Amino acid sequence: MQLFxxxxxxxxxxSDLTAAMGIAxxxxxxxxxxxxxxxxxxxxxxxxxxxxxxxxxxxxxGLSAREAFERLFYTIGDGFAGCGxxxxxxxxxxxxxxxxxxxxxxxxxxxxxxxxxxxxxxxIERGQREGDVAADCDAERLAKFLATVVQGLSIQARDGANxxxxxxxLRTALRAWPAx
Numbered sequence: 276m277q278l279f280x281x282x283x284x285x286x287x288x289x290s291d292l293t294a295a296m297g298i299a300x301x302x303x304x305x306x307x308x309x310x311x312x313x314x315x316x317x318x319x320x321x322x323x324x325x326x327x328x329x330x331x332x333x334x335x336x337g338l339s340a341r342e343a344f345e346r347l348f349y350t351i352g353d354g355f356a357g358c359g360x361x362x363x364x365x366x367x368x369x370x371x372x373x374x375x376x377x378x379x380x381x382x383x384x385x386x387x388x389x390x391x392x393x394x395x396x397x398x399i400e401r402g403q404r405e406g407d408v409a410a411d412c413d414a415e416r417l418a419k420f421l422a423t424v425v426q427g428l429s430i431q432a433r434d435g436a437n438x439x440x441x442x443x444x445l446r447t448a449l450r451a452w453p454a455x
Contacts, residue, residue: 279317284380311380322387333398340402341452344421351425352441355432392422412453424448
């Protein structure tokens with residue numbers, strides 16, 4: 276997972292993978308069938324870990340939607356900057372490095388991003404029901420904006436932005452939060 280996360284799908288060679296795993300190419304093919312299938316499994320693992328770390332915080336009771344997103348974003352931003360490997364988000368890295376990737380794999384990556392965006396939208400809609408997000412706020416549009424901010428943070432982190440720089444971006448983005 277770490278190789279794909281750092282290098283992206285296309286830039287990670289079969290030699291890189293077999294060396295990191297300490298196996299020969301036939302063993303990789305026997306276990307996973309293909310580099311693409313290994314990538315899919317690595318991406319699933321990454322997303323499972325991401326959701327375990329962050330989904331509960333977004334749904335935490337007692338927090339307004341804005342507070343939940345603020346906590347989530349600072350945690351994610353600090354994680355992107357703090358890992359020391361300029362890796363950002365594996366999902367974003369996968370898309371950025373997917374130029375030669377098959378259309379079905381690109382669609383899977385996009386579907387995962389849409390799933391995260393749907394989770395954001397659900398939390399915004401909950402905020403609307405609870406009265407801390409304006410009823411006339413376009414939840415889909417705000418969710419798309421917030422997902423785009425996270426993707427942008429990932430790219431900034433991959434380019435070497437530190438935690439303070441990412442927090443500045445987040446403070447600016449959170450100023451766009453609609454009044455409740």
